[in-house]
Amino acid sequence: MYPSGNATAFPVLVNSKSIMEKFDVVIIGSGIAGSVLARRLAEAGRNVLLLEKDSFSGQTTACGGLFDKAYYDRYFADEALIEQKIKKNVFIMPWGEVVFDCDQVTVKRRNFDRGLAEQAKEKGAVLRNRSKALDYQIRENGAVTIRVKELEQKTEYDVQTKIIAFADGPQSLARNNPRFNSDKHKRFWAYAYAYETAGVPFEPDSIKIYLDKELFPWGYGWIFPNKSDSNIGVGTVLAGKIGNPQIKKKLFHFIDVYKRTAELLSGSEIIDKKGGFIPMYLIDTFADDAQVVLGDAAGMVSPLFGAGIDYAMDAAEACAPVLIKALEKEDFSRAALLEYEQIIKKSFVADLKKQIMIARIIVSSLKFGRHWAIKILAVIAFGVKYSRWNKIKILFYPLLGKPDSLKSVLENMNHK
Numbered sequence: 001m002y003p004s005g006n007a008t009a010f011p012v013l014v015n016s017k018s019i020m021e022k023f024d025v026v027i028i029g030s031g032i033a034g035s036v037l038a039r040r041l042a043e044a045g046r047n048v049l050l051l052e053k054d055s056f057s058g059q060t061t062a063c064g065g066l067f068d069k070a071y072y073d074r075y076f077a078d079e080a081l082i083e084q085k086i087k088k089n090v091f092i093m094p095w096g097e098v099v100f101d102c103d104q105v106t107v108k109r110r111n112f113d114r115g116l117a118e119q120a121k122e123k124g125a126v127l128r129n130r131s132k133a134l135d136y137q138i139r140e141n142g143a144v145t146i147r148v149k150e151l152e153q154k155t156e157y158d159v160q161t162k163i164i165a166f167a168d169g170p171q172s173l174a175r176n177n178p179r180f181n182s183d184k185h186k187r188f189w190a191y192a193y194a195y196e197t198a199g200v201p202f203e204p205d206s207i208k209i210y211l212d213k214e215l216f217p218w219g220y221g222w223i224f225p226n227k228s229d230s231n232i233g234v235g236t237v238l239a240g241k242i243g244n245p246q247i248k249k250k251l252f253h254f255i256d257v258y259k260r261t262a263e264l265l266s267g268s269e270i271i272d273k274k275g276g277f278i279p280m281y282l283i284d285t286f287a288d289d290a291q292v293v294l295g296d297a298a299g300m301v302s303p304l305f306g307a308g309i310d311y312a313m314d315a316a317e318a319c320a321p322v323l324i325k326a327l328e329k330e331d332f333s334r335a336a337l338l339e340y341e342q343i344i345k346k347s348f349v350a351d352l353k354k355q356i357m358i359a360r361i362i363v364s365s366l367k368f369g370r371h372w373a374i375k376i377l378a379v380i381a382f383g384v385k386y387s388r389w390n391k392i393k394i395l396f397y398p399l400l401g402k403p404d405s406l407k408s409v410l411e412n413m414n415h416k
């Protein structure tokens with residue numbers, strides 16, 4: 001059986017040339033996952049269409065733009081798109097700070113994603129901006145039709161492909177296929193809202209993350225420096241309970257009222273604002289007949305840190321060779337495409353599942369009081385920074401006084 005995006009077959013629409021275009025792979029979404037996949041497929045000489053609903057990649061993407069520098073270096077030989085090189089992650093909690101060394105960068109997604117999409121185009125992928133995938137239909141193995149809306153002309157047309165890759169972010173069209181969707185996922189969403197504000201309020205090689213029940217029982221506020229401005233945001237896994245407007249209000253609180261940040265941020269000029277959902281679950285399987293799902297569309301985001309850039313790149317790198325092989329063998333069955341799933345299961349899926357389990361434990365701990373989630377996160381995620389006695393102090397804080405963190409540990413921080 002070949003599930004369709006739509007229960008009823010749609011009548012075929014062709015473009016003005018009256019010939020339906022055919023591609024080896026159509027990728028929906030030119031975010032990080034989509035553009036990296038398109039580049040790799042185009043480098044292998046494959047005929048790829050990359051569809052993007054926005055005027056350019058990254059235009060409306062809400063993001064802090066922080067990730068490991070090694071991932072930047074994988075795609076760009078020069079550092080033109082780096083805003084800042086980050087050497088320290090400072091986590092600020094009610095009882096004090098822990099500092100981790102790191103080797104990360106900040107980027108502006110509207111520049112970075114555009115850069116990745118341009119690379120895919122230079123390698124030969126067909127990039128169509130303002131082109132939204134509306135629906136898809138899988139007629140038989142290797143015959144997929146996708147309905148595209150050209151948002152400028154407000155016209156619709158169909159394209160044909162052998163494989164469809166869903167890299168269309170959290171609200172993915174892949175959810176129309178029951179195999180990639182289930183009710184149990186629906187409860188687990190985070191929402192984050194971020195501003196870009198003029199100026200960098202502290203040493204530009206550090207990022208600061210604030211965990212405090214005054215901000216959220218579980219969630220955090222962040223300040224990430226760019227070149228001449230900062231990305232400031234708040235996000236929580238309790239988005240469903242709190243509501244998105246309350247999260248925006250919390251950002252005002254973080255900037256103007258919260259005592260640890262108000263003196264750094266109050267009165268800052270706002271340059272840009274964006275919010276977005278972060279999936280806090282992984283889908284159960286990542287491939288089906290003639291279909292693959294990657295990046296946020298598949299829930300590949302750390303539920304502890306809301307970070308998904310590195311995962312999106314890893315997923316695209318794992319997916320590309322499997323699609324190339326499927327095209328060579330003309331076998332687009334689920335069995336053939338499941339090799340992609342096997343690769344990511346070996347590389348990062350097990351780790352993500354562990355993080356999801358920890359996140360669920362942390363959320364459940366809120367039953368015992370608003371302060372428990374941050375305490376448990378500190379003990380589990382930052383435990384390497386505290387001796388056993390200091391972990392006990394955290395759990396009983398403030399009864400036993402403030403814990404001391406260990407100054408130097410070998411462990412580096414990455415947000416995966």
Ligand SMILES: Cc1cc2nc3c(=O)[nH]c(=O)nc-3n(C[C@H](O)[C@H](O)[C@H](O)COP(=O)(O)OP(=O)(O)OC[C@H]3O[C@@H](n4cnc5c(N)ncnc54)[C@H](O)[C@@H]3O)c2cc1C
Pocket residue numbers: 028029030031032033034051052053054057058061062063064065066067131132133134167168169170173192193194233235274275276277278294295296297300301306307308309310312
């Ligand atoms: C506020 C916020 C802050 C974050 N900060 C960080 C951070 O600092 N570090 C980090 O690692 N992660 C962060 N994340 C998570 C990170 O942004 C995502 O994990 C990452 O963007 C996933 O990349 P992707 O390519 O899978 O999806 P996306 O970046 O969401 O790209 C999907 C693309 O598909 C396009 N699209 C969607 N639907 C269609 C359609 N039907 N047709 C055509 N195009 C379509 C979209 O316009 C978009 O360009 C943050 C998320 C939020 C919300």
